[in-house]
Amino acid sequence: MFGKGKEWTGVDELDSAILRELQADARLTNRELAARLGLAPSSCLVRTRALRERGVLTGFHGQVDLAKIGRSVQALIAFTVRPLSRDVIRGFQTFALQQPEVIAVFVLGGSDDFLVHVAVPTISDMHAMLVDRFSKRREVVGFRTSIVYEHVRQLSIDPAPAD
Amino acid sequence: MFGKGKEWTGVDELDSAILRELQADARLTNRELAARLGLAPSSCLVRTRALRERGVLTGFHGQVDLAKIGRSVQALIAFTVRPLSRDVIRGFQTFALQQPEVIAVFVLGGSDDFLVHVAVPTISDMHAMLVDRFSKRREVVGFRTSIVYEHVRQLSIDPAPAD
DNA sequence: ATTGAAACGAACGATGG
DNA sequence: CCATCGTTCGTTTCAAT
Numbered sequence: 123m124f125g126k127g128k129e130w131t132g133v134d135e136l137d138s139a140i141l142r143e144l145q146a147d148a149r150l151t152n153r154e155l156a157a158r159l160g161l162a163p164s165s166c167l168v169r170t171r172a173l174r175e176r177g178v179l180t181g182f183h184g185q186v187d188l189a190k191i192g193r194s195v196q197a198l199i200a201f202t203v204r205p206l207s208r209d210v211i212r213g214f215q216t217f218a219l220q221q222p223e224v225i226a227v228f229v230l231g232g233s234d235d236f237l238v239h240v241a242v243p244t245i246s247d248m249h250a251m252l253v254d255r256f257s258k259r260r261e262v263v264g265f266r267t268s269i270v271y272e273h274v275r276q277l278s279i280d281p282a283p284a285d
Numbered sequence: 286m287f288g289k290g291k292e293w294t295g296v297d298e299l300d301s302a303i304l305r306e307l308q309a310d311a312r313l314t315n316r317e318l319a320a321r322l323g324l325a326p327s328s329c330l331v332r333t334r335a336l337r338e339r340g341v342l343t344g345f346h347g348q349v350d351l352a353k354i355g356r357s358v359q360a361l362i363a364f365t366v367r368p369l370s371r372d373v374i375r376g377f378q379t380f381a382l383q384q385p386e387v388i389a390v391f392v393l394g395g396s397d398d399f400l401v402h403v404a405v406p407t408i409s410d411m412h413a414m415l416v417d418r419f420s421k422r423r424e425v426v427g428f429r430t431s432i433v434y435e436h437v438r439q440l441s442i443d444p445a446p447a448d
Numbered sequence: 449a450t451t452g453a454a455a456c457g458a459a460c461g462a463t464g465g
Numbered sequence: 466c467c468a469t470c471g472t473t474c475g476t477t478t479c480a481a482t
Contacts, residue, residue: 133353133354141347141349141354144347145346145347145348145349146346147344147345147346148311148312148345148346148347149311149312149345151474151475151476152475152476152477153474153475153476154475161450162450162451162452163451163475163476163477164450164451164452164476164477164478164479165449165450165451167476167477168449168450169449176353177350177353178349178350178353178354179347179348179349179350180348180349180350181310181347181348182310182311182312182345182346182347182348183308183309183310183311183345183346183348184304184307184308184311184342184344184345185308185342185343185344185345185346186304186308186341186342186343186442187340187341187342187343188442190296190339190340190341191296191304191341191442191443191444191445192296192444192445193442193444193445198391198393198400215435215437219437219439222442222443224439225438225439225442226436226437226438226439227435227436227437228361228433228435228436229433229434229435229436229437230361230431230432230433230434231431231432231434232429232430232431232432233429233431234431237361237431241442242445243445266395266396267395268393268394268395268396268397268400269393269394269395270391270392270393271392271393271394272378272390272391272392273389273390273391273392274378274382274389274390274392275388275389276382276387276388276389279349279351279354279356279385279388279404280354280385281354281355281356282354282355282356282405282406314457314458314459315458315459315460316457316458316459324466324467325466325467325468326458326459326460327460327461327466327467327468327469328466328467330459330460331466449482450481450482451480451481451482452479452480452481453478453479453480454477454478454479455476455477455478456475456476456477456478457474457475457476457477458473458474458475458476459472459473459474459475460471460472460473460474461470461471461472461473462469462470462471463468463469463470464467464468464469465466465467465468465469
């Protein structure tokens with residue numbers, strides 16, 4: 123009927139514009155945002171708040187340059203874990219997120235079970251992390267490491283076009 | 286000598302705390318941030334500005350719930366491209382980032398050359414994107430798609446501990 | 449839904465401790 | 466680094482449309 127699944131929440135052109143601007147710069151003042159949309163600050167505030175309350179906007183986060191905080195080496199590590207039960211998945215995920223080197227964890231379907239994005243000062247820190255902590259976990263039956271030379275994110279993700 | 290490579294920029298405990306708070310909530314007011322650190326607002330402002338000017342803090346970004354903007358299906362796609370020249374790498378990366386489904390691109394070393402994170406409304410949109418656009422590129426010699434069931438990011442990344 | 453006006457709070461530069 | 470003042474600017478509420 124709507125073609126977007128049950129999570130679809132009406133987001134009109136104005137909402138989209140708000141999302142676009144705030145994804146690009148979370149510190150835009152409400153006045154400036156309103157001015158860019160040709161809206162009164164009060165109306166703009168109502169819409170932005172509604173987007174947060176509906177859970178469309180989930181948060182605002184500062185970004186740091188990893189190299190400048192002493193984490194120049196990035197990698198993606200694909201893990202296979204066994205047995206593939208809910209408990210094991212949850213346990214590994216929790217463990218991974220507790221490691222200070224870990225930036226993000228993807229839970230996957232396909233040939234690998236997890237992809238873990240890490241940032242460390244040097245290659246030997248990565249080796250130490252893998253052999254001393256990750257491969258000591260009993261559920262880990264294998265992993266493959268790929269160095270990340272570059273990581274670029276989209277400045278802003280648009281809502282999917284209406285069908 | 287310093288063990289952190291040439292990008293190392295002195296970040297003390299107070300700076301770390303600022304980075305931690307602003308990664309978790311980019312919209313903290315300077316006053317509130319200062320209060321949490323037990324610092325005067327004026328001093329806090331000086332430090333936060335310095336972190337931006339030194340490029341340690343690179344930006345502030347709003348986050349959206351992908352499902353709520355009609356992009357419920359996420360995947361990671363590993364691409365192999367040939368020949369592996371600078372121009373080809375740059376060209377593919379630029380192309381990928383222009384696709385509205387693409388959230389992020391990783392340039393890799395190892396068995397795959399790129400990892401592309403995408404979010405689409407449905408599986409058939411993903412299929413269409415791959416066959417109609419990505420696999421038409423001459424440099425693409427192969428790819429593997431893994432579904433993303435979950436994607437969790439660390440709330441805050443700490444500076445690497447001093448050696 | 450959107451608005452304007454008014455009250456409140458925050459940012460910021462300057463000064464001096 | 467802290468404190469305070471003063472100006473400017475932003476936020477938020479609310480009655481009205």
